[in-house]
Amino acid sequence: MSKRAWCCCVVAAATQLGDGTPASAQSNETEILERIERLQVEVREAGRAATDAVGRVAMEEAARTRVPTERVRVGPFDILTVADQAELAAELFEEVWREDFAGLDGSPALTSSIFTFEWWTTQPAGIYMYPVVPGEGGPAVHRIEVHRQWVPTRGGLKLAVRTAIWNAVREDLLQGTPLRAWVEAAGIMTTPDVYRSLATMTSDLGHACIGAEIRACMVGLGFQHDVTEHELTDWFDPWMRRSLVVRASAPWEARVDSNDASVRACLDADDIGACDRTLLAIDWLGIARTPREANVHLLFHAVRLGGEGAWARALENPSATPAEALARASGQDVEALVSSWRAALEQGRPVAYAGIGMHAAVVVAWILILAALAMRSTRWRPA
Amino acid sequence: MYHPMLFVHWKQAKFLLIPFVVAAFGLPLLVVQGYGWGAGVELGLEAYRILAAYEVWLPLFPLLAASIGAVIALTAWNWDHRYGHVHALSLPVARWEYAAMKMGAGAALVLVPSAALWIGAHLASASIALPDGLRAYPNLLAFRFFLATLVSYALFFALGAGTIRTTMWVVSAVVGLVVGGELVRGVLAMVAPSMDLDVMTNALLWVMRAGGPFAVFTGNWALIDV
Amino acid sequence: MNNAIELRDVSWSAGKSFALRDLSLRVPTGSIYGFLGPNGSGKTTTIRLFMGMMRPERGEIRMLGKSVPRDMKSILARVGYVPERPHVYPALTVAEQLRYHSAFFRSWDRGWAKELMGRLQLEAEQKIARLSKGETGKLLPLLALAQRPNLLVLDEPTEGLDPVVRRDVIAAVLDYVSEASATVFISSHLVHELERICDWVGMMDRGRVVAEMPMNQFKNGIKRLRVADAPATLNGSPFTVLSRLSENGAGSGETWIVRGWEAPMRYYLETVGATLRDVIDLDLEESFVDLLRSSRPPSGGRQ
Numbered sequence: 001m002s003k004r005a006w007c008c009c010v011v012a013a014a015t016q017l018g019d020g021t022p023a024s025a026q027s028n029e030t031e032i033l034e035r036i037e038r039l040q041v042e043v044r045e046a047g048r049a050a051t052d053a054v055g056r057v058a059m060e061e062a063a064r065t066r067v068p069t070e071r072v073r074v075g076p077f078d079i080l081t082v083a084d085q086a087e088l089a090a091e092l093f094e095e096v097w098r099e100d101f102a103g104l105d106g107s108p109a110l111t112s113s114i115f116t117f118e119w120w121t122t123q124p125a126g127i128y129m130y131p132v133v134p135g136e137g138g139p140a141v142h143r144i145e146v147h148r149q150w151v152p153t154r155g156g157l158k159l160a161v162r163t164a165i166w167n168a169v170r171e172d173l174l175q176g177t178p179l180r181a182w183v184e185a186a187g188i189m190t191t192p193d194v195y196r197s198l199a200t201m202t203s204d205l206g207h208a209c210i211g212a213e214i215r216a217c218m219v220g221l222g223f224q225h226d227v228t229e230h231e232l233t234d235w236f237d238p239w240m241r242r243s244l245v246v247r248a249s250a251p252w253e254a255r256v257d258s259n260d261a262s263v264r265a266c267l268d269a270d271d272i273g274a275c276d277r278t279l280l281a282i283d284w285l286g287i288a289r290t291p292r293e294a295n296v297h298l299l300f301h302a303v304r305l306g307g308e309g310a311w312a313r314a315l316e317n318p319s320a321t322p323a324e325a326l327a328r329a330s331g332q333d334v335e336a337l338v339s340s341w342r343a344a345l346e347q348g349r350p351v352a353y354a355g356i357g358m359h360a361a362v363v364v365a366w367i368l369i370l371a372a373l374a375m376r377s378t379r380w381r382p383a
Numbered sequence: 384m385y386h387p388m389l390f391v392h393w394k395q396a397k398f399l400l401i402p403f404v405v406a407a408f409g410l411p412l413l414v415v416q417g418y419g420w421g422a423g424v425e426l427g428l429e430a431y432r433i434l435a436a437y438e439v440w441l442p443l444f445p446l447l448a449a450s451i452g453a454v455i456a457l458t459a460w461n462w463d464h465r466y467g468h469v470h471a472l473s474l475p476v477a478r479w480e481y482a483a484m485k486m487g488a489g490a491a492l493v494l495v496p497s498a499a500l501w502i503g504a505h506l507a508s509a510s511i512a513l514p515d516g517l518r519a520y521p522n523l524l525a526f527r528f529f530l531a532t533l534v535s536y537a538l539f540f541a542l543g544a545g546t547i548r549t550t551m552w553v554v555s556a557v558v559g560l561v562v563g564g565e566l567v568r569g570v571l572a573m574v575a576p577s578m579d580l581d582v583m584t585n586a587l588l589w590v591m592r593a594g595g596p597f598a599v600f601t602g603n604w605a606l607i608d609v
Numbered sequence: 610m611n612n613a614i615e616l617r618d619v620s621w622s623a624g625k626s627f628a629l630r631d632l633s634l635r636v637p638t639g640s641i642y643g644f645l646g647p648n649g650s651g652k653t654t655t656i657r658l659f660m661g662m663m664r665p666e667r668g669e670i671r672m673l674g675k676s677v678p679r680d681m682k683s684i685l686a687r688v689g690y691v692p693e694r695p696h697v698y699p700a701l702t703v704a705e706q707l708r709y710h711s712a713f714f715r716s717w718d719r720g721w722a723k724e725l726m727g728r729l730q731l732e733a734e735q736k737i738a739r740l741s742k743g744e745t746g747k748l749l750p751l752l753a754l755a756q757r758p759n760l761l762v763l764d765e766p767t768e769g770l771d772p773v774v775r776r777d778v779i780a781a782v783l784d785y786v787s788e789a790s791a792t793v794f795i796s797s798h799l800v801h802e803l804e805r806i807c808d809w810v811g812m813m814d815r816g817r818v819v820a821e822m823p824m825n826q827f828k829n830g831i832k833r834l835r836v837a838d839a840p841a842t843l844n845g846s847p848f849t850v851l852s853r854l855s856e857n858g859a860g861s862g863e864t865w866i867v868r869g870w871e872a873p874m875r876y877y878l879e880t881v882g883a884t885l886r887d888v889i890d891l892d893l894e895e896s897f898v899d900l901l902r903s904s905r906p907p908s909g910g911r912q
Contacts, residue, residue: 199516199609207516350609359599363530366596370537371486374544375479387712394700462698470696472662474713475686 076110077165078139081117089117092154096161100188101169103304104311109140109171115164117144119157142168162188166296172311174318182222182322183299186292191348194297198290198345205235206290210345217338220290221298223323229280236288238272245275248284256282295322301341302330384476389488396458396492403451407528408499410447411507411521411606414440437607445600448528451496452535459489460543486540493532501525504606517607524606531599538596560586611638611674613760613792614659619668621658629654629816632668636794636809641786643803643824644796645897646813652796653693655813656764660690673760686714689753693764695745699738703731703748707755714756722755729777743774750778754785761785763795767802779806804828804893814901820868831896832870835887836878837862843881847874851903862886866899 068083074093081089093115097104104110142164146157166188173180189197198206198220208216216235218224227235236244245266249258256263256278265274303310306329314329323334330337414437463471471481501521508519542550564586590597614636622628629651636642646652657663659670661678670677672684697706703726711717726733729747740748750766761782767775783806786793797803803810804824811821820827835856843850849868856862875885891899 196609200514201516210516350603359593359602360526360530362594363534363599367533367537370534370541370596371483374486374537374541375482384712387709390705391698391701391709394705395698466694466696469662469692469694470698473660473685473688473690473692473696475682475684476713477682 076105076107077115078113079115079117085117085119088119088157092117092157092161093165096158096165100162100190101165101300101303103307104169104300105308106312107169107172109168110165113140113142113168115142115144115161115168117161119146140168140171162190172315177318178321179299179314179318179325183292183296186296188296189293191297191345192350194291194294195345195349197293201290203236203240203288205288208235209290209342212342212346214335214339214342217290217342218335219285221295221338222285222289223334223338225283225285227280227285229276232276232279238275241272241275241279242266242270244284244288245278247287248279248282253287255284255287298338298341299326299329301344302326302337305330305332305337305340385484385487388484389491391462392455392459392485392488392492395461396455399454399458400451400492400495403447403454404496404499406447407451407496408503410440410443411500411504411524412510414443414606415507415511437605441604444524444528444604445531447496448531449535449600452493452532452537453539455489455492455532456536456539456543459485459540464543464547482544486537489536489540490533493529493536497525497529497532500528507606511607513607516609518609519607521606524604527599527602527604534596534599612636612671613638613640613673614642614794615669615671616655616659617669619658619665619670621654621663621665623654627651627654627816629658632816632818634811634818634821636792636811638792639790640809641793641795641807642809642811643807644794644811644813645798645800645803646796647798647901650813651816652798652813653764656762656794656796660688660762661685686716687759689756689758689761691749691753691761691763691766693768695749697737697745697748697752700736702734702736703740704733706737706748707733707752710752711755716757718755718757721757722751725751725754725781729781743770746770746774747778750781754781757789759789759791761791761793761795763793765797766795767797767799775802800894800897810893812897812900814905820900827896828893830869831891831900832867833889833891833895833899834865834867834870834885835862835889836865837884837886839863839865839883840881847871847877851900866903868900 069080070083070086072079072081072086072090072093074090075097077093077097079086079089079093144160144164146160170180170183173183195210198210201207205216205220209220215224215231219227219231232241245256245263247253248255249260249263249267258264260278262274262278262281265271266278299314303314306313310329310331314325316328317325320328326337327334332340474481476484504519504521504524508521513519542553545553589595591601592598612635614634616632616634619632620628620630621632627649632651632655634655644652644655654663658665659672659677661681661684664678673687675684677684698709701709707722707726711719711722729751731744731747731751735744737745737748746767746769750763753761753763763782766782767778770778779802782793782795785791795803795807808824809822810824810827812819822830831851839853848870851866851868854864856864870888872888875888878885
């Protein structure tokens with residue numbers, strides 16, 4: 001029985017007990033609270049017992065169906081994998097490390113993490129961590145289990161590895177720090193995907209950024225907080241500006257009073273001038289920034305540029321703003337950093353029909369091979 | 384000799400080819416249906432939606448290319464097989480010359496659906512107002528489609544060129560490899576769970592990888608992209 | 610004499626069911642060579658072998674002085690071939706089929722093709738799929754003749770055709786031969802048809818050539834003899850006894866089928882004590898049948 005199910009049973013039993021005893025018969029409210037507290041302790045103990053039981057069952061299961069595993073070390077990664085996938089796992093971690101996390105050395109989170117890697121087709125072989133990871137306080141375990149698709153791609157495997165590493169590394173950024181908040185809830189993307197996300201942004205802010213307008217990048221990434229009227233009208237079309245006012249006045253944003261006259265004029269009368277006036281008077285950029293995945297990408301770009309010790313420098317001052325942290329990590333001022341990041345994005349732009357030139361040559365070669373086979377047909381007389 | 388051969392192949396394939404030509408022409412138009420037709424005021428929001436919605440249709444392009452290639456190849460040899468290749472064998476041409484001309488004739492026919500797709504893709508691109516950041520790639524899509532159709536055609540043509548016995552041998556070998564591989568894998572999974580001998584996946588990986596014969600069927604088939 | 614087709618000790622087999630063994634054949638240049646044999650005797654297989662459509666396991670084949678299959682391309686440029694079964698594309702019209710076929714032959718005579726089309730009453734725009742059997746039977750020789758070949762190979766060209774069409778086709782072939790001095794190799798099991806037109810004949814049975822000779826020699830040389838008091842064995846006979854059959858019990862009288870018979874040979878029979886009662890002329894069909902009977906082993910069955 002799972003821990004969750006066990007807890008449910010205990011809570012259900014407690015509820016039934018309560019139902020069996022009329023409320024009027026209870027001495028007083030304190031007694032009820034004490035009873036609840038006792039039950040909570042019992043639930044916790046039962047939960048622990050359930051965890052132990054699950055652990056025991058898992059260990060027994062592991063002993064029964066255990067597959068040979070192998071532990072591989074690639075850079076800072078400690079990887080536990082099914083023996084015959086060790087080479088593949090090492091290759092993937094090596095590639096992802098080189099492509100996305102170059103320069104990320106001395107990560108405390110990574111040194112205390114174990115990655116399990118398994119690429120399975122019909123059912124997971126099941127790498128049980130209990131024999132490897134001793135109880136609480138041990139290393140964090142990041143499981144990578146990829147279901148083998150009918151037409152598997154290396155890209156899919158690398159995405160799983162990349163995401164697992166990012167989930168591990170993210171723990172280095174302390175909760176509540178500006179840098180953590182800046183990348184909070186963001187996934188990790190490859191350079192072509194970041195380019196694609198900027199190119200398909202709902203406003204022209206992203207287009208302007210990849211179009212070498214560094215100021216647009218700075219605003220989009222949240223390093224600058226003011227825009228001119230010209231920039232506002234340039235980056236956001238009238239419909240977008242009105243949409244921004246709608247969102248800024250929504251109860252969960254509450255960046256502007258929805259009863260404000262210019263807000264009403266904007267929303268009720270579609271007065272775009274009023275929309276612009278509203279936006280220029282408030283801090284609204286938080287709702288129209290570039291995707292947070294771009295922030296993560298920039299963070300690792302800075303680390304790559306900074307080289308040795310860059311990650312430590314980025315973490316050095318927990319109260320530093322993202323711009324300061326990135327500047328320290330990269331050793332460049334933030335504008336130069338953003339500029340080089342943009343150039344890197346441009347370079348990594350997803351070429352539509354990537355490699356069509358060479359690809360065409362290879363395809364033609366295959367066609368010729370097949371044609372040669374056709375001409376060797378056994379049906380024919382020799383000639 | 385080539386022109387009469389092309390003519391004969393056209394006579395043989397034209398009725399089968401017509402629905403495919405229509406499909407190749409219509410598919411690009413179909414996939415942009417409803418996106419940014421006309422003025423396209425809400426273009427900013429459209430960009431992501433266009434890409435996301437378009438992805439659903441992408442597998443149809445390689446599928447169509449593969450089907451067209453197969454149809455053209457099978458019609459190339461249909462008559463020869465039916466009459467035991469007697470006519471071809473009584474002609475004063477070397478076997479490789481005959482097969483090469485026949486293959487060339489089929490390759491020319493591949494141009495017909497490819498051209499239809501090219502026109503359809505251009506019309507589709509012109510019919511929508513693309514948001515900033517997105518571009519249409521009708522030429523490259525048509526080129527990729529042409530190459531993929533050609534690969535499919537060449538494969539089926541090579542299979543069809545042999546005797547039925549040869550073809551059966553090749554097909555049986557492939558099926559045997561897949562089925563046998565799966566059986567061996569099933570047995571291995573019971574006796575030695577750590578050994579994952581996945582023949583089918585590995586074979587697919589090999590043919591679909593970059594540089595493999597079917598790599599052209601994978602990859603980017605988007606008419607509209609960044 | 611030059612041979613247009615020459616097979617030497619050619620062997621070929623299709624598993625255990627059928628085989629051609631040590632097949633030798635010579636078709637003199639300029640002859641009209643009738644290739645006779647019952648159904649399944651191996652006529653079409655022999656044709657396919659020298660047409661290069663199949664590879665012999667052993668032996669040597671030469672056509673028009675060149676080696677098969679090495680020089681097949683240049684050989685086939687001079688050979689008109691009418692296969693046993695129609696091989697033309699049904700979706701084409703007659704004119705389209707002619708155009709397609711003509712593209713492969715430099716010697717194609719467009720004018721004559723048109724003339725033959727009129728003579729054989731074929732419509733240019735008629736779809737081949739809609740042609741009657743007789744019309745298809747005329748189209749195939751037309752294709753072969755219009756390429757003005759040095760050698761015509763006709764595999765059962767009149768099989769299943771009505772007498773009128775048959776006559777038209779044969780007439781067209783004979784006209785061409787008389788004009789172009791081409792060699793014709795014509796395979797058939799219709800003996801009467803060949804009797805009229807061929808000057809050489811080859812006979813095939815069960816994968817073997819059982820006889821090959823000029824037609825006149827064949828027609829005149831095979832006789833049925835009725836003999837009395839024949840000795841059990843003949844020594845130094847000037848003719849070949851193909852078969853002997855007792856008439857009314859052993860010794861009283863026999864019927865012989867002989868090859869190479871000439872009138873003065875009756876004296877030979879007297880020297881061995883036999884009495885010749887009768888000499889019966891056989892027509893080609895009777896000769897053919899008797900020859901086949903005599904060539905088969907008594908137990909029968911395929912070789």
